[in-house]
Amino acid sequence: MSMRMRSGAILQCRPSRVGSRRRGGWLALVVLLGAAWVVGGTPALAEGPEAAANLLDALRRPGALDFCGEPVPLDDPDVRERLDRELLIALWDRPQVYLWLKRSTRFLPAIQAQLRQAGLPEDLQYMAVAESALLPHVGSPKGAIGFWQFMPETGRRYGLRVDRQSDQRRNLAASTAAAIAYLQELKTLFGSWTLAAAGFNMGEQGLRAEIMAQETADYYRLYLPLETQRYVFRVLAAKMILSDPRAFGFHLEAGDYYPPPEIEAVTFDCPEETSLMVVAKAAGTDFKWIKDHNPELRGHHLEAGTHTLAVPRGAAEGFAGRFAQGFQAWRDGQQARIYVVQPGDNLSAIATRFDVPLPALLIWNRLDLSQAIHPGDRLIVHPTPTPD
Numbered sequence: 001m002s003m004r005m006r007s008g009a010i011l012q013c014r015p016s017r018v019g020s021r022r023r024g025g026w027l028a029l030v031v032l033l034g035a036a037w038v039v040g041g042t043p044a045l046a047e048g049p050e051a052a053a054n055l056l057d058a059l060r061r062p063g064a065l066d067f068c069g070e071p072v073p074l075d076d077p078d079v080r081e082r083l084d085r086e087l088l089i090a091l092w093d094r095p096q097v098y099l100w101l102k103r104s105t106r107f108l109p110a111i112q113a114q115l116r117q118a119g120l121p122e123d124l125q126y127m128a129v130a131e132s133a134l135l136p137h138v139g140s141p142k143g144a145i146g147f148w149q150f151m152p153e154t155g156r157r158y159g160l161r162v163d164r165q166s167d168q169r170r171n172l173a174a175s176t177a178a179a180i181a182y183l184q185e186l187k188t189l190f191g192s193w194t195l196a197a198a199g200f201n202m203g204e205q206g207l208r209a210e211i212m213a214q215e216t217a218d219y220y221r222l223y224l225p226l227e228t229q230r231y232v233f234r235v236l237a238a239k240m241i242l243s244d245p246r247a248f249g250f251h252l253e254a255g256d257y258y259p260p261p262e263i264e265a266v267t268f269d270c271p272e273e274t275s276l277m278v279v280a281k282a283a284g285t286d287f288k289w290i291k292d293h294n295p296e297l298r299g300h301h302l303e304a305g306t307h308t309l310a311v312p313r314g315a316a317e318g319f320a321g322r323f324a325q326g327f328q329a330w331r332d333g334q335q336a337r338i339y340v341v342q343p344g345d346n347l348s349a350i351a352t353r354f355d356v357p358l359p360a361l362l363i364w365n366r367l368d369l370s371q372a373i374h375p376g377d378r379l380i381v382h383p384t385p386t387p388d
Contacts (some may be wrong), residue, residue, distance in 0.1 A: 104261055
């Protein structure tokens with residue numbers, strides 16, 4: 001069973017350190033936050049009394065609040081203070097909230113559809129916002145990565161592939177399916193979605209131990225690791241802001257939101273490890289597009305086997321034929337660019353001899369600097385293009 005505590009995983013809810021040299025105009029907010037927040041941030045509103053009044057007005061808004069239909073006890077002063085803290089921190093980082101909102105139309109509809117299909121509450125979508133700010137490559141110092149910030153072992157336990165070739169924690173559909181399976185298991189174990197969210201953050205065994213030791217199953221009354229004590233409130237802050245952005249001073253027009261990607265899926269067979277450039281050319285796009293829309297892919301090559309990848313809308317028709325033709329041309333080209341390693345050779349010397357960057361030589365041959373080469377080894381070397 002997993003221990004899932006990820007110190008520093010929830011990056012987007014923390015105030016930016018970039019703006020630490022702020023003028024004294026936001027001192028009132030620092031005082032308001034007290035010891036809860038001691039680093040600088042990007043101001044959410046204009047500085048001065050008007051900003052403080054607007055922020056306080058935002059805090060007074062919720063008359064009732066729930067998470068997945070489970071009431072949040074806002075009449076408890078401790079609960080209200082914990083919510084205020086996370087809401088203020090989120091609102092103060094106004095550029096980050098704008099990015100939440102702008103990304104929401106790109107990613108949240110797909111998450112919502114998977115939650116609905118599984119019969120889970122749509123409030124769970126806001127966990128992905130709190131976990132990763134809807135960024136596929138966000139990682140924590142402890143190794144959690146992706147939209148749902150899975151640790152490697154937890155991701156594998158719920159069906160995600162995590163290795164040198166592919167990291168499905170970065171794939172939206174695959175990681176959301178894993179999160180759904182994990183959350184369903186946690187809900188069954190703890191009996192509430194609030195505790196399921198807490199268990200998702202800190203790991204089910206640690207949460208079970210605290211419930212037993214403290215003799216309560218009320219999340220709001222449990223003394224948990226500080227990150228987990230804040231976690232549900234971070235999710236609630238994201239829910240409140242994204243559900244009614246105008247109420248918090250975020251006035252976006254339809255054209256301000258990022259559109260969903262224009263993609264379709266294609267399934268094809270790759271006979272041997274192949275450059276992703278072959279895939280990109282068959283799809284009529286470039287390497288960056290393939291990597292951006294298939295973030296689980298690692299490195300510059302696609303391993304042998306059957307793959308289902310995202311390609312630009314309209315590119316699936318005829319893809320298999322274009323890929324087969326491109327693969328053969330690429331393979332023939334590889335054979336024509338073989339260099340046989342000679343005694344005394346090393347990678348740096350070979351790169352210098354052919355006037356190519358050493359990192360390019362490593363990419364073409366799927367090598368790293370720790371790997372030794374030996375006389376007789378066959379290396380692929382692409383000559384430097386001659387300028388027009």
